[in-house]
Amino acid sequence: MSLTNASPEQAARAAKVSSRKLAALPTAARNAALDAVHDALAGARADILAANSRDVEFAKQSAASGELSLSILKRLDLSRKGKFDDMLQGIRDVRALEDPVGRVDLRTELDDGLILQRQTCPIGVLLIIFEARPEVIANIASLAIKSANAAILKGGKESTESFKIISTIISKALANTDVPNDSIQLVTTRDAVDPLLELSEYIDLVIPRGSNELVRHCQRKAHMPVLGHADGLCSIYIHADADEDMAVNVVVDSKTDYPAACNAVETLLVHENVLKTVLPKVASALISKGVALRCDQASRAALSKHLPQDRALLLHDVSDADFSTEFLDLVLAIRTITPDGNKPTSAVDAAIEHINTHGSHHTDAIITASKEVADRFCNGVDSACKFWNCSTRFCDGMRFGFGTEVGISTNKVHARGPVGLEGLMIHEYRLSGMGQGAAMYGSGGRQYKHKKLPLL
């Protein structure tokens, strides 16, 4: 691992060459490197937090002058409760996972002595670009090492101090392991992003971690595939039969647990039958937590009647644009769902249509007592994650049990939803024979057996 001032092309070429060596390292060598990284970071907690506090201090000044959003400030702070420990535990979790390399998932006897095998292998070279979250360096480095992928890490200016110290510590820790020196490249050169995004000869996949703008920039400029999501516009639909307490728990957690996260809820859809029953309880709990509610006409009318006067005064009108906005803050847009005619499914269908039209295909939830309605919702919504009676905040690689995650993907190919180790692998086919040619087969010739064989 090297913290270089190498040019983007030098870094990428070096990573590509190292990637073939890294791909051949045995499991034990990669796990030993993860242990070294974990122990080194754990031992340097105080130094890392001190460096991070300098980043946070600087960011606070930028936030005060309006140059930086509060949500970025929140993501930057490694001293937030549990964040450092989560980072360390993430490395341990990844180490504890099964080796994802070389797993055979298909074996077929094409003919006598002609055996096809499909097995997993690393993708090659990953480019990880991140802005504020400094713990991403440790996450990504450990996922890269475990999955035998080389990685180029490019940090943002907001986390410069944290990035420098964490990467120096990781670099020293890896120097005594078998992981090739160039297989994890740390690029600090300014303006390196655009040149890196053109190096499809060396870089196989880009994973941007940061603002919507960063992700969109990568999607627009990259000559190689980009994994991730630009927006996290998640919705919750409260159906007519929703349990009151459940609705309160789920919506409050989805909105307030970490409003700056991509899996926080931004739009609440409410069946008209529960505007006066469930919604006031939900709204009251949200207002208590400081959430600003932006309501459509029907929901505002109902809440104005059924909330105490002082709370009703805090309501706002929603605009059309609010339903396409990722607030990343304590703001929630509310829309009433009115069934169209007598068709029993028309309310859930209207919610599905709203979500497919305005949402970002990330995570959407329904609160209903009916499995049938929940299934219809899940079948109809075109999103990576469909949740029934639980918080959108569960959309997360660690919570899903993947160890840690490289990000959450709304892509329709390769990996979708929280992406852990599996998303960093691709497969290869190996065929072994005894001199066979394809001309032997077909009409009048030999026939393929295509006999499924047990996986070894």
Added chain:
Amino acid sequence: MSLTNASPEQAARAAKVSSRKLAALPTAARNAALDAVHDALAGARADILAANSRDVEFAKQSAASGELSLSILKRLDLSRKGKFDDMLQGIRDVRALEDPVGRVDLRTELDDGLILQRQTCPIGVLLIIFEARPEVIANIASLAIKSANAAILKGGKESTESFKIISTIISKALANTDVPNDSIQLVTTRDAVDPLLELSEYIDLVIPRGSNELVRHCQRKAHMPVLGHADGLCSIYIHADADEDMAVNVVVDSKTDYPAACNAVETLLVHENVLKTVLPKVASALISKGVALRCDQASRAALSKHLPQDRALLLHDVSDADFSTEFLDLVLAIRTITPDGNKPTSAVDAAIEHINTHGSHHTDAIITASKEVADRFCNGVDSACKFWNCSTRFCDGMRFGFGTEVGISTNKVHARGPVGLEGLMIHEYRLSGMGQGAAMYGSGGRQYKHKKLPLL
């Protein structure tokens, strides 16, 4: 299915809307549609071949005047031995495959009453652009129907007559089935490709089937992922211990079975120890089949001595550019592999380096008696398919037992190698709970169980 003069955007939008309905169709409805397509095409064989012969006739004129390559002409001809039957059998094979939709491949109990499930679902809308091979329409339409993906098919001008009749027949056949009318769109508008490649709002994946230029154009212009390969520069390495007959069989089949195919061999690497033993036999057999050999100095010198005079006269000198050329014709570049020093692995390592540098990461083969050498070759070569002692021509979805294929991918994400049904699927996560929020978990709170559950 509609053969429209709709604008690219109208076609794409209609396909997107239909894709959600198609995704909800049961297996039986999709299989019934495949039966209808198969029977209709089988019943119209004479008419289709007559239309195709008009395309071939026109292409012959273009080829004679140099406007069209001979390889495209070969791909166009549906009357080639077995091609029509292969097309029909491909539909039956796809129909016989297990339904790829809704397969649960992960179930985890995150906590009491909080169950995570991952299941397969269709990608959405595919854009298939093809040039010469008219049978691709039937292949792709059947794979799309089976996998519950909507598809937009854009044919090339070389196959206009074949495309029109096949698509009209498929369209009529589908009219009596449950497959929504717009879920397979046939675009005949000229110059529709570039506008379609920008419609990432409606189209999820592009699959170009045709010339390297077409694929490169799509890779450069598309705003959505592109599945496939531009080049098929396959190599075979003959190691020092290679069996003579095996080398002859494998190389001759790889080069001559169908030289216009992407999985035909273009470069032959030969260990210097067998230049005078194995290579002359291989060269003689190739020359008998009309293959022009372009040799480096050492191989030309050896062959000049060990081939009959009249054959030796047919040898050519190879240029550096030849090692980066996909000939798609009866031409083969030959390079001698000279071990560097005494390291026993240096010859196979030199072959690996040549292939990783000059090849297209498609399919590469080794001929050796040693499993150890073969494993080293397979671990070192960075290609989708690595073959040992068999023809590169086996790289094919039908031969691999996938039914038929949408193409062969050299991508490092999503799908690599021959792509069948699996490559047309993505997954979604479903989580069901009892009102849980994420704030309940973590330090001082509840711990996740992450208990692996049996797949239902």
